[in-house]
Every structure is written in structure tokens, then in C-alpha cells.
Amino acid sequence: MKLQQLRYLVEVAKQGLNVSEAAEKLHTSQPGISKQIRLLEDELGIQVFIRNGKRVVSVSDPGREVLKISERILREAHNLKRVGDEFSRESEGSLTIATTHTQARYALPGPIAEFVKRYPGVRLSIKQGSPTQICEMVIQGEADIAIATEGIALFPELAMLPCYEWNRSVVVPEGHVLLELGHPITLDEIVRYPLVTYDFAFSGRSKINKAFANADLTPNVVLTAIDTDVIKTYVGLGLGIGIIASMAYEPERDNHLRLIDASHLFESSTTKIGIRKDAYLRGFAYTFIELFAPHLTRREVEASLLAGDPDN
Numbered sequence: 001m002k003l004q005q006l007r008y009l010v011e012v013a014k015q016g017l018n019v020s021e022a023a024e025k026l027h028t029s030q031p032g033i034s035k036q037i038r039l040l041e042d043e044l045g046i047q048v049f050i051r052n053g054k055r056v057v058s059v060s061d062p063g064r065e066v067l068k069i070s071e072r073i074l075r076e077a078h079n080l081k082r083v084g085d086e087f088s089r090e091s092e093g094s095l096t097i098a099t100t101h102t103q104a105r106y107a108l109p110g111p112i113a114e115f116v117k118r119y120p121g122v123r124l125s126i127k128q129g130s131p132t133q134i135c136e137m138v139i140q141g142e143a144d145i146a147i148a149t150e151g152i153a154l155f156p157e158l159a160m161l162p163c164y165e166w167n168r169s170v171v172v173p174e175g176h177v178l179l180e181l182g183h184p185i186t187l188d189e190i191v192r193y194p195l196v197t198y199d200f201a202f203s204g205r206s207k208i209n210k211a212f213a214n215a216d217l218t219p220n221v222v223l224t225a226i227d228t229d230v231i232k233t234y235v236g237l238g239l240g241i242g243i244i245a246s247m248a249y250e251p252e253r254d255n256h257l258r259l260i261d262a263s264h265l266f267e268s269s270t271t272k273i274g275i276r277k278d279a280y281l282r283g284f285a286y287t288f289i290e291l292f293a294p295h296l297t298r299r300e301v302e303a304s305l306l307a308g309d310p311d312n
Contacts, residue, residue: 132154
């Protein structure tokens with residue numbers, strides 16, 4: 001049994017049982033993958049994949065267990081490599097952060113700039129997606145850390161570390177009538193105008209929906225987007241008023257827009273970090289986490305990972 005054979009198994013499953021795509025992803029040949037998987041099946045005495053002719057059509061019942069164990073073995077092998085790197089190349093390596101647009105655009109620049117200054121030998125990558133997508137990236141080993149507001153709690157494989165709380169504001173074009181209010185804005189006043197806001201999966205949209213539902217109001221949502229800059233663009237074009245994360249308003253850049261505090265209308269949201277419970281983090285990853293959320297020291301993060309490890 002070889003690690004490479006396990007990689008072939010896992011990649012074929014990941015590519016929807018398409019051996020050709022798995023071969024392309026692993027930069028090898030389709031016949032080579034098929035041969036090695038057959039050899040592994042012969043050694044185990046079971047059929048992992050069910051075939052129709054030469055085509056893989058499904059995973060057998062014992063095959064599902066083999067895939068789970070194979071994924072775990074590959075993760076531990078990756079952790080072993082990281083242990084070696086930690087002591088032989090302390091300030092070199094790579095760190096991949098999966099996050100949403102709002103976090104990447106407005107919350108991460110400061111911590112990332114400081115991290116790059118401290119660790120010039122570390123290759124830093126940022127991958128963007130929906131909360132579900134970025135959590136899956138971490139689970140599948142495509143990213144080390146997930147940073148999001150929604151979604152992390154839905155994945156039991158991930159330890160969840162609260163970072164900071166934030167709330168929302170209404171953004172309107174300069175000169176809008178809502179700027180003349182002599183009192184805090186209300187939900188009744190918001191629903192009188194077309195609304196541009198986040199897609200349901202992003203940035204605490206569920207808290208927005210909940211507030212309107214509790215008030216028995218239905219906003220006229222004319223456009224949703226995953227990108228705060230898109231929301232501000234269409235508000236500026238007069239499509240409607242927007243509800244955005246307050247931190248996403250930049251007075252100098254957004255000087256054609258005005259912000260109205262709405263934190264009294266919506267529950268606050270908490271941005272969180274998600275890490276695989278069985279992950280081995282390099283020292284510089286702990287540094288990055290602390291730069292992003294100063295209360296999350298290495299000791300705090302390790303305690304959270306230990307608490308989530310079923311073997312401890």
C-alpha cells in the first residue's frame with residue numbers, strides 16, 4: 001500500500017468518479033491511476049469503486065470507509081510534513097486563507113500587510129467564495145484557515161473561533177431624503193425604498209431577513225450581490241438604498257454616498273475563523289490569526305483545537 005494509491009482514490013472521488021479529470025489534476029495518466037487503484041483493491045481484497053465496463057459509476061459500501069480512512073491518512077501525512085517544515089524552515093512555507101469578499105476587502109488588508117512584513121519567505125494566498133465554499137476549501141485541504149460570518153458552525157470538522165462583532169448601516173446617495181430624518185432610521189422607513197443588499201449566503205443576510213420578518217415587513221429587494229462594492233455601485237446609480245456592513249463604507253472613496261447607522265435595527269454578527277480540528281498549524285499561521293484577532297493567542301487556538309479533537 002502506497003500513499004500515492006490513496007491519493008489516486010481520493011482524487012477520483014473528489015472529481016466525481018471521473019478518472020480522466022483526476023489524472024489531469026494529478027499530472028499523471030488515466031491508465032496509471034486505474035492500474036494503481038486496481039492493485040490497491042487487490043491488496044485490500046475489496047472493490048472500492050463499482051464499474052460499468054471501464055467507467056467508474058459509484059463507490060461501494062466498503063469503499064466509502066476506505067475513502068474516509070484514506071483522507072485521514074493523507075491529512076496526517078501532510079501534518080507530518082508540516083512538523084518537519086516547522087523545525088527545518090521556520091519562516092518559510094505557504095499559508096492559504098479562504099474568505100468572503102467583505103473580509104478580504106475591508107478586514108484583512110492590515111493584518112496581511114503586517115504578516116508579509118514579518119514573514120517575507122511565506123507564500124500567502126487568498127481564496128474567495130461563499131461561506132459554504134470556503135469552509136469546504138479548508139475541509140478538503142485547499143486552504144488552511146476560513147474567515148467568514150456565516151456557515152462555519154454548520155461544519156463539525158471545523159473548530160470555530162470568534163474574532164469580532166460588527167453590524168450594518170444603510171447606504172444612500174448624497175442628498176437622499178432619508179438623510180433628513182431627525183431620528184434613528186426605522187425598518188418602516190427602509191421598506192419604502194427599493195433595497196440592494198447581500199446575497200442570502202453572505203455577510204449576515206439572515207440577520208437582515210430576521211429583523212424584517214419579526215416586524216412583519218417585506219422589503220422590496222431589487223438586487224443582491226456577494227460583493228459590497230457592487231452594492232455601493234448600484235446604490236450610487238440610483239437603483240435603491242443599500243444595507244451593508246458598516247466597516248465597508250470608506251468616506252474618501254465613497255464620497256458620493258452617505259451612511260446611516262442601522263445597528264439598532266439588526267442583531268450584531270460575529271466574524272469567525274474556522275480551522276480543521278485535526279490540522280497541524282505552522283507557527284506563522286498562529287501569528288496571522290493573532291494579527292487578525294489579537295485575543296486569539298496561540299494558547300487559545302491550540303486549546304480550541306484540542307477541545308475539538310475526538311482523540312483527546
